[in-house]
Amino acid sequence: MDVMRTIVLAAVCFGTAFGQEAKPVIDNERVTVWDVTWTKGITNPARGHDRDAVVLLIEGPKARTASFSPKTDRRGERGAGRSLVIELKDFPVAPLENKTGYPLAFPRPHVKKLLENDRVIVWSYRWNPGEPTPMHFHDKDVVVVYLEPTALTSTTPAGAKTLNDYKAFDIRFNKRDRSHTELLEHGTGSAMMLELK
Numbered sequence: 001m002d003v004m005r006t007i008v009l010a011a012v013c014f015g016t017a018f019g020q021e022a023k024p025v026i027d028n029e030r031v032t033v034w035d036v037t038w039t040k041g042i043t044n045p046a047r048g049h050d051r052d053a054v055v056l057l058i059e060g061p062k063a064r065t066a067s068f069s070p071k072t073d074r075r076g077e078r079g080a081g082r083s084l085v086i087e088l089k090d091f092p093v094a095p096l097e098n099k100t101g102y103p104l105a106f107p108r109p110h111v112k113k114l115l116e117n118d119r120v121i122v123w124s125y126r127w128n129p130g131e132p133t134p135m136h137f138h139d140k141d142v143v144v145v146y147l148e149p150t151a152l153t154s155t156t157p158a159g160a161k162t163l164n165d166y167k168a169f170d171i172r173f174n175k176r177d178r179s180h181t182e183l184l185e186h187g188t189g190s191a192m193m194l195e196l197k
Helices: 005-012
Strands: 031-043 053-059 065-069 078-088 111-116 120-127 136-138 140-145 150-155 161-166 173-174 178-186 188-194
Touching: 031 173, 053 120, 053 161, 053 188, 065 111, 078 140, 150 188
Parallel strands: none
Antiparallel strands: 031 078, 053 065, 053 078, 111 120, 120 188, 136 178, 140 173, 140 188, 150 161, 150 178
């Protein structure tokens, strides 16, 4: 079964709100990201895909977990909740050499590593009010999933500021080669971040 048929079937079986036709949330040369919801006893839609995939469970009894599903794995898997299925395309991009003098984006204080293999690193992070992240350099492309409303001011080394206001479950693909610090403007903020190797 090809990927589109798998996800369309998932949309019908799981009641996922894709509208008339299943469409990825993000689709570029590195990843295809599907936002799916399934109920207990339904087979994991990552199974049967033709690429390696990472499944981020973002709601449900195992909230904030990550698992790797290689394309050779055809086992059935049961689960419940809202998840992102992130298909990893065969388009490797080596991390950039860090010539900035700033530390890499990860690891950083208060971050938790959920998964690492030869394709990805998945991090869970919570911003703390009044505590900016260290100025850092992103050497890898990253998929970011905001788990709650999160308002961040991003400041570049030159002092340029941008306010980014995210809703719960907003998903972004951020390209590598960026330096900045982030400060939570109000409330709470957390995300799961998948760095691509």
